Every structure is written in C-alpha cells, then in structure tokens.
Amino acid sequence: MANRYEQIADDLRRLITAGTWPMGERMPAEAELAARYRVSTPTLRMSLELLQSEGLIEKRHGIGNFVRRPGQRIAYASDRHLADGQAALNLGTDNVSDVSLDITMVEADGRLASLLDVRVGSPLTEFVFVSRQCASPRSLTRIYVPHAVASLGVPEADGSPWGDSVRELLSADGVAVVTTTERVTARFPTADEAHTLNISTRTPVLAVERTSTDARGRVVEGALLVLPGDRIEVLFTTRSAASATEEMEAAG
Template identity: 70%
Template sequence: MANRYEHIADDLRRHIVVGTWLAGDRLPAEQELAARYKVSTPTLRNALEVLQSEGLIEKRHGSGNFVRRPGQRMVYANTRLHGTEQRAATNAAVSVRCDSRTVEADGQLSLLLGVDVGSLVTEYVFVGHQGTSPRSLARIYVPHAVARLGVPRANESVWGDGVRELLSAAGVRVARTTERVTARFPTTIEAQTLHITTRSPVLAMERVSTDATERVVEGALLVLPGDRTEILFTTGSAPERLEAAR
C-alpha cells in the first residue's frame, strides 16, 4: 500500500504533466500545499523530494519549489590529444560564476593536496548554470606553498581551466593529472547549490595534478547532477608512439 506522500507526489506530478504548472512556474508554498492535502509539512516535503529526485522540480532555497525547465542532457568532454590539454566543452550553453577565497586545509584537503592540516590554500568555486538552473559545482584548490594566484579573467570552463592557466603563467608546470569519477549522493551543501535533493545521485570527480617532482600543485572536486550528465573522456597517442608500435 502506497504511503500518503506517494499519493501526493502522484497528484503533483499529474498537475505538472497536464500543464497546471508550466516550466519555470513556482509551486504554491509548502504550507499551502500541506493544508490543501491535509498533511503535515514533513509529509508534504517527502512528496516534493520524490519529484525533485525525478528531476521534475527544483528547490531554490529562500524562493520555493519550481517546475524544472526541460534541459537537454549535457556531455562534459575533457579531451586530451597528442599530449595537449584542450579546454573542456559541453553540448549546451552554460554560464559559469567563479568565487575565490583563502581557506585553511582541513583533513580532507590535507589528504587531497598532500599538505599539513591548517596550511593556507586558495579555493576557487565554479558554479555552472544552464539558464537559471545550476548544472555543475567545481571546487579547485591550490596550496599557497605552490603559488599565490589571482582570479581567472575568463570563467568559461566548468572544470576551472582558468586556474590551470594561472598556474602556467606563474611558472608551475603540470606533469601528471589523475582523475577519479564516482557516483554517490550529494552532501547537503552540494544539494543546496545544485538545487537537488540529497537523495538525487551525482557524478563526483576528484582531480589531482602534480609537477615533475610529484608535488601536488592543484586539487579539484567536481560535482554534476547524475540525471542529465555524461562525462566523456577522449585520449590519443602521440604520432611517434604510434610509429614505434608498428
């Protein structure tokens, strides 16, 4: 037997499908909906979380719940060909906002960057939007012991490529980059930033870049909503290596 919140989710879903609320519309306030269905606010929120997990609505903190616009599935392509790292590309227009600040490394950053807890680190936070909907969250970290960098001039890449350009300009050369992609549930802060529920899976990438001495010069944590995202990696061999293999 279905729970009460599941019946409410079914009814709310029907209203969205038939066009009672159109894409971009704000749903009635949670208190109003709870009164309409004669349930408690927690029960109503359980129903809303079902629709959030399905990608039908998004919660904008401080503003309410909105019907999500039909967004196309986005492919994030991180291409490395012939030893040259190219700028990441997407198949849809995305605007990127970047903020930066100095933070002290906690336990997680200490392990990621290979620095002592409490070491000063520059944190860059890139949030990509498709229209009004946030689609990506990237946090890039550079230890002060490596370089003291400014703010990237152009915030075009959801991967934070502008930080790489700043490192290069400061004379820091990346020799190796290791990337690990996992599927998991978002943290509360990640869910709030991406306007999703903590029950909605995300694709999480951890990227660590080192120089020729194997010192970590940059660490990155990228989070993408799992319902509309693909990550595409393309690699190629240098021509001379192909010749040697023949």
C-alpha cells in the same frame, strides 16, 4: 500499498504532466499543498523531494518550488588538455549561460591535506566555480592550489565551469601539469552542496576528485567537482601514443 507521500507524488506528477503548472512556473506554496492533501508539511516535502530527484521540479530556496524546464545536459570531458598544453574541445559548455567565481584563502583540513599531499593547516587558495543554465545551477567546482606551489591571482573569465582558467594561471606562473588523475563516484550531496545546486539531498550526484601533478610528482592542483546526476555526462577519451604523435607532427 504505496505510502501517502508516494500517492501525493503520483498526483503531483500527473498534474505536472497534464500542464496544470506550465514549465518554469512556481507551484503552490508547500503549506497550501499540505492543506490540499490533508497531510503534514514534512510528508508533503517528502513528495516534493521525490519529484526533485526525478528532475520534474526544482526548489529555489526562499522562493518556492518550480516546474523544471528540460535543460540540455552538459558534458565534463576527461581529455580536456592535449599533450602540448592546448585546451581540447570541451563538449557541452555552450549550454552554460553563467559561471560565477569566488576566491578564498583557506587552510587544509584532513581531506584536503590528503588530496594535495600537504600538511594539515597548510595555506591554500580556493577557487569556487558555480555554473548555471538560466537560473538553474549545473555544477559546483572547488579547486585548491597550495601556496607552496604558487600564489595565483584572479583568473580571467573563460566561461568554463571546470576551472580551466586556474590551469592557465599555473602555466603562466611556470607550473607545468604533467599528469591529471580523476576519480568519479556516485553519492548523495551534502546539505551545503544540495543548497548550492538547488537539489534535494536525495538526488544522486556525480563527484569527481581530480589531482594534477608536475614532473616531480608534486601535486599542484586538487579539485572537487559535484555534478547533479540528472543533468551531466562524463566523457572519457583514451588517446593512444601513436595518435598523440601524429597530432603533434601535424601541428608542427
């Protein structure tokens, strides 16, 4: 037999499907719904979290729960830069309507020290990109550049949620990226990540850990991306040496 919160989620799912609350409309307050179903607020929230994990509703902190509009998925392409440094086609970013950026000076903690191959406490520049489609957050990207590599300014807004403009700043400062390694895992978000992305802590995310090195093998950039699993695609493209040579000859 289904738990009470699952029964409530089933009924709310039915009401949403029936159009009781149109897409984009705010649902009744949690206290009102809890009273309607004669359950405690924590039980009601478990039902709402289940619907959030399914992508049916979206919680906007301090405002309420909204029936989620079906949004187009965006794509994170692994083959983002060609061998000659020119940006490759980044599929899916046209679906992002806004990208915000915050820049902070931080010190490397244990995880960042390991990611960037620097000492704990080393000074870093942190670039935090949050992309949105309308009012819905789509991705969280945190990029770190050691001060020993470069002291970068404010990148120009380019609409990319993945921090491509930081790569351009490095290039302009004479730092050439030779190799980029990306590790993709699935996990649940931290409380801070869930808050930023307006998702439940029970909604799976794709986490991308990216490191870029120069010709000496020095890590010049580290990035931590968090992407809600229900609205993102990760595209991996393998380019053979022959195809890369042909493209360079054609470009020349």
